Amino acid sequence: MTHTADLGSRLQDAHPSLPVVLVGEARLPTTSGTFRALAYRQADGVEYLALVTGDLGDGHDVLVRLHSECLTGDVLGSLRCDCGPQLHAALEAITAEGRGVVLYLRGQEGRGIGLAEKIAAYALQEQGRDTVEANVDLGLPVDARDYTGAVAVLRDLGVRDVELMTHNPVKVRALEAHGVPVLRRRDLPVAQTVDNLRYLRTKRDRMGHELPGVD
Ligand SMILES: Nc1nc2c(ncn2[C@@H]2O[C@H](COP(=O)(O)OP(=O)(O)OP(=O)(O)O)[C@@H](O)[C@H]2O)c(=O)[nH]1
Ligand SMILES: [Zn+2]
Numbered sequence: 692m693t694h695t696a697d698l699g700s701r702l703q704d705a706h707p708s709l710p711v712v713l714v715g716e717a718r719l720p721t722t723s724g725t726f727r728a729l730a731y732r733q734a735d736g737v738e739y740l741a742l743v744t745g746d747l748g749d750g751h752d753v754l755v756r757l758h759s760e761c762l763t764g765d766v767l768g769s770l771r772c773d774c775g776p777q778l779h780a781a782l783e784a785i786t787a788e789g790r791g792v793v794l795y796l797r798g799q800e801g802r803g804i805g806l807a808e809k810i811a812a813y814a815l816q817e818q819g820r821d822t823v824e825a826n827v828d829l830g831l832p833v834d835a836r837d838y839t840g841a842v843a844v845l846r847d848l849g850v851r852d853v854e855l856m857t858h859n860p861v862k863v864r865a866l867e868a869h870g871v872p873v874l875r876r877r878d879l880p881v882a883q884t885v886d887n888l889r890y891l892r893t894k895r896d897r898m899g900h901e902l903p904g905v906d
Contacts, residue, residue: 714731725744728743741792756778756791756792759799760796765778794841799836803835816889822890838865842865854875878901
């Protein structure tokens with residue numbers, strides 16, 4: 692697990708200057724609304740896609756989702772997790788609000804370990820390990836996500852403080868540690884299935900996620 696102390700030291704090491712550049716911007720009509728899509732790239736090649744709706748104005752109290760890439764859930768409709776429904780719920784929430792940002796984090800597939808390693812972790816889960824134990828067995832961090840670039844994108848968009856759509860307290864702490872206050876946390880609907888129940892329970896019981904509705 693990413694402990695608060697580890698997170699704090701990583702954040703202290705984070706470079707304070709803007710490590711991302713805006714590469715392209717276009718209108719993106721989707722089934723969940725029409726967004727302004729802004730594509731950013733970090734010096735190491737990691738890309739970010741910010742889907743923005745409305746006028747962010749003074750940047751205060753912006754409804755935000757930081758969405759970690761999940762190819763299997765977001766694109767393929769995997770039932771091992773709830774990422775796809777969460778992504779679409781977040782896009783629909785900013786559309787309904789008329790103002791907000793969904794920031795798609797391409798460098799965070801598999802909680803930062805990458806797609807191939809996530810599939811290897813799934814194989815261990817089929818042998819009975821939970822999501823945390825599987826990463827440990829592979830010699831990988833349980834959560835390798837870094838939010839420095841995400842914060843840089845939010846700053847570039849003029850976002851100053853946020854209402855964050857998440858159940859994950861580490862995301863809240865990461866934004867706060869980078870100087871982006873989280874005014875409120877907003878729950879997303881949790882799509883519980885027989886295939887993702889253990890994954891959801893592990894997030895609640897071992898990673899501190901706020902998932903009171905999960906049985
Ligand atoms: N390593 C690993 N990553 C997984 C597994 N299942 C899902 N993921 C990845 O987990 C990320 C989503 O993170 P979660 O911890 O499920 O949720 P979160 O985004 O931190 O929390 P919310 O903001 O509440 O959605 C995505 O990048 C998924 O690819 C797994 O079994 N092992
Ligand atoms: Zn997923």
